[in-house]
Structures are given as structure tokens and as C-alpha cells.
Amino acid sequence: MKxxxxxxxxxxxxxxxxxxxxAFQILSGEGHDIQVSDLYAMKWKAVADKDDFTQxxxxxxxKYQVEQKKGNLKEDILQEQKKxxxxxxxxxxxxxxxxxIPAILKGWLDRVLTSGWAYSYPNIYDxxxxxxxxxxxxxxxGGPEFLYSKQGLNGDLSQIFFPFLHSFYFxxxxxxxPEFFWSPTExxxxxxLYLKRWIKRxxxxxxxxxxxxxxxxEYTELTSLKKPDIDFMKRPKKTDEKKK
Amino acid sequence: MKxxxxxxxxxxxxxxxxxxxxAFQILSGEGHDIQVSDLYAMKWKAVADKDDFTQxxxxxxxKYQVEQKKGNLKEDILQEQKKxxxxxxxxxxxxxxxxxIPAILKGWLDRVLTSGWAYSYPNIYDxxxxxxxxxxxxxxxGGPEFLYSKQGLNGDLSQIFFPFLHSFYFxxxxxxxPEFFWSPTExxxxxxLYLKRWIKRxxxxxxxxxxxxxxxxEYTELTSLKKPDIDFMKRPKKTDEKKK
Numbered sequence: 001m002k003x004x005x006x007x008x009x010x011x012x013x014x015x016x017x018x019x020x021x022x023a024f025q026i027l028s029g030e031g032h033d034i035q036v037s038d039l040y041a042m043k044w045k046a047v048a049d050k051d052d053f054t055q056x057x058x059x060x061x062x063k064y065q066v067e068q069k070k071g072n073l074k075e076d077i078l079q080e081q082k083k084x085x086x087x088x089x090x091x092x093x094x095x096x097x098x099x100x101i102p103a104i105l106k107g108w109l110d111r112v113l114t115s116g117w118a119y120s121y122p123n124i125y126d127x128x129x130x131x132x133x134x135x136x137x138x139x140x141x142g143g144p145e146f147l148y149s150k151q152g153l154n155g156d157l158s159q160i161f162f163p164f165l166h167s168f169y170f171x172x173x174x175x176x177x178p179e180f181f182w183s184p185t186e187x188x189x190x191x192x193l194y195l196k197r198w199i200k201r202x203x204x205x206x207x208x209x210x211x212x213x214x215x216x217x218e219y220t221e222l223t224s225l226k227k228p229d230i231d232f233m234k235r236p237k238k239t240d241e242k243k244k
Numbered sequence: 245m246k247x248x249x250x251x252x253x254x255x256x257x258x259x260x261x262x263x264x265x266x267a268f269q270i271l272s273g274e275g276h277d278i279q280v281s282d283l284y285a286m287k288w289k290a291v292a293d294k295d296d297f298t299q300x301x302x303x304x305x306x307k308y309q310v311e312q313k314k315g316n317l318k319e320d321i322l323q324e325q326k327k328x329x330x331x332x333x334x335x336x337x338x339x340x341x342x343x344x345i346p347a348i349l350k351g352w353l354d355r356v357l358t359s360g361w362a363y364s365y366p367n368i369y370d371x372x373x374x375x376x377x378x379x380x381x382x383x384x385x386g387g388p389e390f391l392y393s394k395q396g397l398n399g400d401l402s403q404i405f406f407p408f409l410h411s412f413y414f415x416x417x418x419x420x421x422p423e424f425f426w427s428p429t430e431x432x433x434x435x436x437l438y439l440k441r442w443i444k445r446x447x448x449x450x451x452x453x454x455x456x457x458x459x460x461x462e463y464t465e466l467t468s469l470k471k472p473d474i475d476f477m478k479r480p481k482k483t484d485e486k487k488k
Contacts, residue, residue: 010293010294010306010308011305011306011307011308013304013305014306040291046290046291046348047284047288047290047346047347047348047351048254048341048346048347048348049254049284050254060257061255061257062254062255062258063255064255065386097292097353097354098350098353098354098357098407098411099406099407099408099410099411099414100344100350100407100408100411101350102291102292102350102354103290103291103292103347103348103350103351103353103354104290104291104292104347106346106347106350107290107291107347109342110341110342110346110347113342142309152463153369153463154410155406155410159403159407160406160407160410162343162399162403162404162406162407163342163343163344163403163404163406163407164343164344166343166398166399166404167342167343167344170343170398216397219396219397
């Protein structure tokens, strides 16, 4: 497989960095081709604005998505798009900040997944351009797992990651079960076990099944599912137990 | 009331800008004090990194939240914190991009809501520092309303905004019913009606009730609610009907 790792953490000594390095090492070892976008190291521009275009269709009124569609994109955006086109699997490695992805990573979505390239109506969801590609998100949390249950204080991670994962479904990507590392800062023993679990998963990553998502045809006029209910993201089983 | 408007759109001629300007005009007219953070105009730094601190506790290993707690924050962050401390109500005005807030606004959360100031365990949720303050989010969408139902193609906005609103609950803020403007680009007539509705709401904003949220005491060991179910964000009624 061709694997693109999008990595968003400011500290090279962090556990996120270790997870990214381990992914590089293991996946290379398994014979996959790897590219890494280290957003902090690249000083990735997070903010979407008129400077993202080599020329503007309308100088007087910036309609960002309209300009995206014209395709006069700056080189940093084009480079990322080429990597996405190349990849079979994209792994996003990042810490959970404010119940979401770091701003620098949101800026990757806002700027790279351009209108006319990542989607163009009605070619969205299972008609989207990236139906052959897979996405895996891998994240660390500050708080412990028990706070993140459906009825727990911080809410369920399937709710927390609904917007992020939905963005990928929107463009057609297939989504793998997310990988969560609960409060790895707690102690070294935990981090060792986490790395072990991560290695085991990565070695089999090309054989994993994706989380099924509703197809366009399953909707009535796109306003409601013909099926009784949508379970957008299956609640991941306790990964430790599952991996045993 | 003292009202802080956090505004995140790159185009001064946009409908988002019109909504922001209308809020300024109407709320001033009603006798409220207003401050505006126009993030694009301010060239707000979106990316959280070591440059956010005047000095680092640990030069060799950036632990961002640990450094936040030390409090050696750069001036742009301190300025925003002063505005938050001053405000009774914060209005966030932004477009919905990739099922979430623009990166520049996520960068406001990541950098301004610092550990030790916006939260410090166990002073979170209804024990958080901002329990006297209110938040209102106001957003525009690209797609029409019918796509955003619970069973609809794009999912429910209460799911989409779970992470963003949860961040405010986490610090103690009271949350008002979000204001959604569905595909205002469609036509001018729609935008006129939207502005009318917005004006009507703003004139009564100080009398509105907040969306109730579970209190810490309602959890069993913080892992589950004692009540049978949590409806995190009540599905907003169709605002047009409600406002009649």
C-alpha cells in the first residue's frame, strides 16, 4: 500500500511523534511506501484566505469555495493534493484538543480538500472521488477513557469525531476504526503497551474492514434514510480487549 | 450586557460580515457594550506552538498545556482573555467549513482557552470559571436545511456542533440555542429574511433561556448520568416558526 501520514503535533519528543515514527518504521518494514506530512515542521499555513490562490477569479469579493473550484491553487496545497492522489491509506496522527483536531490540521482540511477536486455535487459520499482510499485517525487524549462514554462527562468519541470523520465520508473515503490512546501521559508502562498494540494493528492494517456508511441510494430525497436508523460510527470496542 | 463578537470570515462583503455588522449595530442600539475580535483582520495566529509563550518552563520538551498553566502567555492571547473576562455574552460568527469551525477559529480555542485559566480540574463544567457567561454560535451553511436532519445526508447540526459547544460547557459557559443560516448564498430574498430574523432575536437576546446541561453532581463517578438519558443539545426548533 501507499500510505500518507498526516502528523500534527508541535513536539518531536511527544508520544504523538513516537506513534508517527512507529507507523513509519513498521509500515516500511511491511513493504508499504510511505510519505509523511509533518504539518508543524512544514510550517503549514492553517488559515484559508485569498493568498491560497495564484490568481483570483474575483478580486473584489472572495468566495473561497468558488475560487477553489477555479483551481489556481498555491503550490503547498497542490503538493498535498498530489500526496492524497498517490495514497491508498491516509493516517492522521494528532492530539485531541478542545474535543477536536488541532487548528493546523483543520487548516489542512479547509485548504487541501478543495471544491471541484475533493467533491463536486452530486459526486459526494459513495459517489465521491476517493472511494478507493482509506482513512485512519489515531489520537491521544488528555482525559482517561471512562470520561468518554456515551453517558460520560466528556461525551462519546463517536460524537466528538462525527464532524471530522464525516468530512472524509463526504469525499468518498472509507473509514477504518479510529485508534484512541487514552491519557498516555499517565505513565511509561501504559505508553509501552500502547506502542505494542499500535505495532500489532499496523502490521495487519491492509487486511482490516472499514466502518460501513450509508450510501446515497439509501436516502429518500436525501432527507432521511430508508433504513430505520443510522449508526454513523459504531462505538469502538475496548481496543485492548479486541486486540487480544 | 457586555458582548464580545468573535468573527471568523475572510471576506468583508460576505453574509457572515453582514451578520456581524448587524449584531454590532442592533446590540449597540439596545444599549449593550460591544467588542469585536475580527480574527482575519487581526491576522490571528491559528497555530498553537512554543512561540505562544514569552518564556518556556521546559525548553527541551514542549508540553503545551503545562506551559499554558505557567501563564507566560504572549500578548495576543492575553488580550483575548481580557475580552472574555469582560464579556457577559460571546457571539461566535463563522461559516460552517468541513462540518466544523474554520481553522482560524479553532486556533482561537486552542490558544486562548488556556489550562489554569479556562479550566483546572476539578473546576470544570458547572464548576468552571465562566458559569456567569453565555455563548451564542451563529453560522452559515453551504447546503440546505433538509440535508442536516438527524437521518439526513449530512447529519444533524447538534451532532456537528457537539465538539464545539462541548468546549464551552467544559469551561462552565451557558449555551444559547445556536443560530443557523441555511445556504444564504441561494438568493437575496432569503438573506433579507434571515437578517430580519437575526435582528428580532438580537433585540431579545438578554431575555433568552439557555440550553440546560447536566451538572457534575448528576454523574455517577463521572462515568454515567444518574438520569436515564442525556440530550446534549436539544434539536433546535425551526427558528422561523418559533420566532413568529
